[in-house]
Amino acid sequence: MAERPYLLVVNGPNLNRLGQREPQVYGTETLHDVCVRVREVTEACGVAVKDFQSNHEGALIDFLQQHGPGSIGIVLNPGALGHYGYALRDCVAEVGRPVIEVHISNVHRREAFRHQLVLAPVVLGQIVGLGTAGYVLAARHLLDLWRRERGGERE
Numbered sequence: 001m002a003e004r005p006y007l008l009v010v011n012g013p014n015l016n017r018l019g020q021r022e023p024q025v026y027g028t029e030t031l032h033d034v035c036v037r038v039r040e041v042t043e044a045c046g047v048a049v050k051d052f053q054s055n056h057e058g059a060l061i062d063f064l065q066q067h068g069p070g071s072i073g074i075v076l077n078p079g080a081l082g083h084y085g086y087a088l089r090d091c092v093a094e095v096g097r098p099v100i101e102v103h104i105s106n107v108h109r110r111e112a113f114r115h116q117l118v119l120a121p122v123v124l125g126q127i128v129g130l131g132t133a134g135y136v137l138a139a140r141h142l143l144d145l146w147r148r149e150r151g152g153e154r155e
Contacts, residue, residue, distance in 0.1 A: 005047045005048070006047060007049050007071060008063075008064070008068060008071045009035055009052075009074075010060060011051075011054075012054070012057075012088075013055045018031045019033070029132050031053060033132075037136055041136055041143070047143065047146070057088055060081070061087060061091045068097055072146040073099070074098070075139055075142065077101070077103065077104070078101065078119060085118060089119050092119055100138035100142060101120070102127050103117075103134070104130075104131055104134065107129075125141075
C-alpha cells in the first residue's frame with residue numbers, strides 16, 4: 001500500500017519552548033497546538049503531517065533530506081537559523097519541494113540581526129509576523145499547489 005501524501009512541518013531552535021518562551025512575542029499556543037491546527041487543515045484533504053523540531057541544524061537537515069523529497073511541501077520555521085543557517089539554506093535549496101518559511105513574530109520590527117533571512121532566496125515564500133496562523137496559511141497554500149500539481153481544482 002502506498003504511503004499517504006504528507007506535508008512536513010519543521011521547526012528549529014527554541015520552538016519546543018513555544019507557549020512558554022516570551023509569550024508577549026510568540027503567544028501562548030504550544031508547538032503541539034500549532035501542529036494540531038495544521039493537521040485539521042491537511043486531514044480534510046487526505047494529507048498527513050509529519051512534524052519535527054530540533055535545536056540542532058544537522059538534525060533538521062537530516063530530517064529534510066530523508067522526508068522532504070517525498071512530501072507535498074514543507075512549512076519551515078527555522079527559528080534563529082533563518083538568520084545564519086547557511087547549511088540549512090543549502091539543504092532547502094536542493095530538497096526539490098516547495099518550502100514556505102514561517103516566522104511567528106515580525107522579524108523586521110525586531111533587532112537588526114533578525115532582519116537578514118538567509119533562506120529567502122531559496123524558499124517559495126515567507127510568512128512573517130502573523131503569529132502561529134502563519135503555519136496554517138502556509139499549509140493551505142502548499143495544499144493548493146499540490147492539488148494544482150495533480151490537476152485538481154482549488155477548494
